Amino acid sequence: MKILARHLTVDLFNCKNSKLKDSKQINEAIExxxxxxxxxxxxxxxxxxxxxxxxxxxxxxxxxxxxxIYTELKYVAIDIFLxxxxxxxxxxxxxxxxxFKPDKIKSTLLKRGSFGTPKDIRPKVKTRVAPLRKIHNTGAKVLRVLARRNRS
Incomplete structure (x- = not known):
């Protein structure tokens, strides 16, 4: 597997608000x-x-x-692509x-690039389908319970 790049997404929640509103200070930190x-x-x-x-x-x-940067929400969304x-x-x-000193952090790392043959990079899809008979039986049971409650 050859990785061409790494992409990290980061969500910073409840950051110190004073730093969020100072774009000059943020630009200096990035520099x-x-x-x-x-x-x-x-x-x-x-x-x-x-x-x-x-x-x-x-x-x-x-x-x-x-x-x-969303100052009112004290939230910063960051994408880092290397x-x-x-x-x-x-x-x-x-x-x-x-x-930023957030209270909570969520991050996701993606490995970007060539991951093998076209067969290897096809999306994997998993679908779960309930049998129609099972759904029908469940519906019938619910109707019987409701009918009994209405009689009481």
């Missing part, structure tokens, strides 16, 4: 992370999407980091957790 991990910057931007929601994106040669087989996006996420 420090970029320097700490020796990323080669390409571009960055910050955009206020509405009164309580803004996004920050850092694009670098090794991947990208995107943050969506284009290296041995990348460790968890280390970047840890630096961001230290900055």
């Amino acid at each position: 420090e992370i970029q320097e700490q991990f020796h990323f080669t910057p390409i571009n960055s931007c910050s955009e206020q999407l509405d009164e309580h929601h803004y996004a920050i994106m850092l694009l670098f040669r090794e991947g990208h980091i995107v943050l969506h 284009c290296q087989e041995q990348a460790e996006p968890e280390r970047i996420a840890q630096a961001m957790r230290n900055f």
Whole structure:
């Protein structure tokens, strides 16, 4: 199995609100992370999407980091995408957790890339179907119980 990249999504809940509202401080923290991990910057931007929601994106040669910050909810959604087989996006996420200091964290790591032959990468679908007779019998039992209750 060859992994071309690693993509980590992180949800930070109930973050310190003072840091959430200071986009300058957040941009400085992201720049420090970029320097700490020796990323080669390409571009960055910050955009206020509405009164309580803004996004920050850092694009670098090794991947990208995107943050969506919801100040009113004290919530930060982070995507860290690193284009290296041995990348460790968890280390970047840890630096961001230290900055935002959330009460609760949810993260998901995806391994992106070529996972073998076309047969190997087909989506796996598992469907469970209850037999129609069983559903019919259950419905009949419910109707009998209701009928008995109505007679009482």
